[in-house]
Amino acid sequence: MDVVNEVFEKSAKEAEKYKPITVKKHLDLDYDLGTLLAVDNNEFEQQLLSQNKNDYLLNLTRDNTQLLLNKIWALPTERVEEAIVVKLPPARTVLPRMKPVPRPKPLTKWQQFAKDKGIQKKKKSKLSWDEQLQKWVPLYGFKRAKAQREKDWLLEVPGNADPMEDQFAKRIETKGEKIAKNELQRLRNIARSRKVKIPRVGITNSDASTATELQTAVTVAKASTASLGKFQNKLPTEKEARGVSAITPGATRKRKLPPVSADIEKSENLAIVETILNKRPKLDIEKAVARHINSDQLESSQKKQNVGSHKKGHKNKGSGNAKKPKSGKGQRKGKTGGGRKRR
Numbered sequence: 001m002d003v004v005n006e007v008f009e010k011s012a013k014e015a016e017k018y019k020p021i022t023v024k025k026h027l028d029l030d031y032d033l034g035t036l037l038a039v040d041n042n043e044f045e046q047q048l049l050s051q052n053k054n055d056y057l058l059n060l061t062r063d064n065t066q067l068l069l070n071k072i073w074a075l076p077t078e079r080v081e082e083a084i085v086v087k088l089p090p091a092r093t094v095l096p097r098m099k100p101v102p103r104p105k106p107l108t109k110w111q112q113f114a115k116d117k118g119i120q121k122k123k124k125s126k127l128s129w130d131e132q133l134q135k136w137v138p139l140y141g142f143k144r145a146k147a148q149r150e151k152d153w154l155l156e157v158p159g160n161a162d163p164m165e166d167q168f169a170k171r172i173e174t175k176g177e178k179i180a181k182n183e184l185q186r187l188r189n190i191a192r193s194r195k196v197k198i199p200r201v202g203i204t205n206s207d208a209s210t211a212t213e214l215q216t217a218v219t220v221a222k223a224s225t226a227s228l229g230k231f232q233n234k235l236p237t238e239k240e241a242r243g244v245s246a247i248t249p250g251a252t253r254k255r256k257l258p259p260v261s262a263d264i265e266k267s268e269n270l271a272i273v274e275t276i277l278n279k280r281p282k283l284d285i286e287k288a289v290a291r292h293i294n295s296d297q298l299e300s301s302q303k304k305q306n307v308g309s310h311k312k313g314h315k316n317k318g319s320g321n322a323k324k325p326k327s328g329k330g331q332r333k334g335k336t337g338g339g340r341k342r343r
Contacts, residue, residue, distance in 0.1 A: 021070060023063045031071050034091030038068040106193045109185075216241040223248045 030039040040060075048056045075086045107115065114121075127136040130147065137147040155167040191197075219241040223229040 019062070019066075021066055023067050025063075025067070029064065029067055031068065032091060032093045033071060033075065034089050035093050035095055036068065036072070036088075037093055038064055038071075040064050108189045212241070215239065216244050219244055220248055 025040075025042055027042050030041065031037070045056070072086055072088075075088065077084050077086050079085075113119075124139070126138055126140075128139055129135075130137045130151065132151055133147060135147075138144045155171070157163055157165075157167060161167075218238075222232045225232065
């Protein structure tokens with residue numbers, strides 16, 4: 001009996017781990033199966049929430065997830081490669097994206113060229129027949145390199161080459177250069193797709209170079225002549241690049257001053273501060289006396305003018321609007337003829 005009781009207790013504990021798929025709610029959940037969204041509008045049970053917050057929220061999440069899965073598996077299903085999938089309806093809720101929609105991957109130079117020319121990629125066989133070795137040789141891989149060594153066990157020295165030069169080493173070096181060139185082109189394609197500027201050596205591209213880089217290239221090219229650009233013509237609105245004296249041939253460079261010691265710099269700064277703090281206004285006695293005399297003379301002249309105008313106004317006070325008689329313009333009355341001129 002003890003063994004039976006233990007088996008029943010063990011099975012009961014395992015059954016507690018798996019809860020039923022039926023969940024009861026006062027209010028039905030709002031579902032948007034297109035985005036796998038379920039919204040629970042029921043209120044929290046405050047007593048259970050206050051007793052054990054974590055267990056209550058965990059159970060609530062489990063129940064809502066179970067209801068969502070029940071709705072999903074009620075939709076029509078289909079089999080795709082040994083897997084059963086559900087056809088979801090169109091979404092009703094627009095969810096914001098953390099990142100923008102990914103853009104299509106840009107084409108490489110070769111892919112763009114093949115697209116423009118209509119070149120289609122054809123599936124080739126992995127093996128090719130070699131007439132010299134009289135066997136099928138793979139197009140790539142370690143067996144291809146082994147077959148190439150069997151085929152080229154002897155290399156002919158070109159007529160214009162050094163007879164003591166190792167043609168095998170030269171061939172390996174040429175192959176390494178081609179690999180490096182292909183790798184550089186691959187990195188350039190990646191940089192162009194990600195819109196990253198890459199340094200260029202001796203080559204300018206009008207599509208990728210900026211105006212400053214083109215201006216620098218023109219300035220350096222004009223100064224790279226035997227006359228250091230002395231006889232090179234300039235356009236009416238052409239400007240020379242700035243800050244390129246280090247790479248421009250024959251450019252005059254400003255000589256850097258020797259570094260100043262800390263004591264000298266400290267003494268110079270203290271001298272400037274003392275001149276500012278101890279600055280006093282200078283008093284010029286002669287200018288001050290001259291200004292005082294001029295001000296007194298101006299005051300006395302103004303007083304005299306005021307007194308004279310007052311006296312004139314007092315004399316003409318009784319005459320009213322009497323006018324001053326006009327002069328005779330230097331002629332005597334009653335005498336019309338001209339007299340004898342005096343010598």
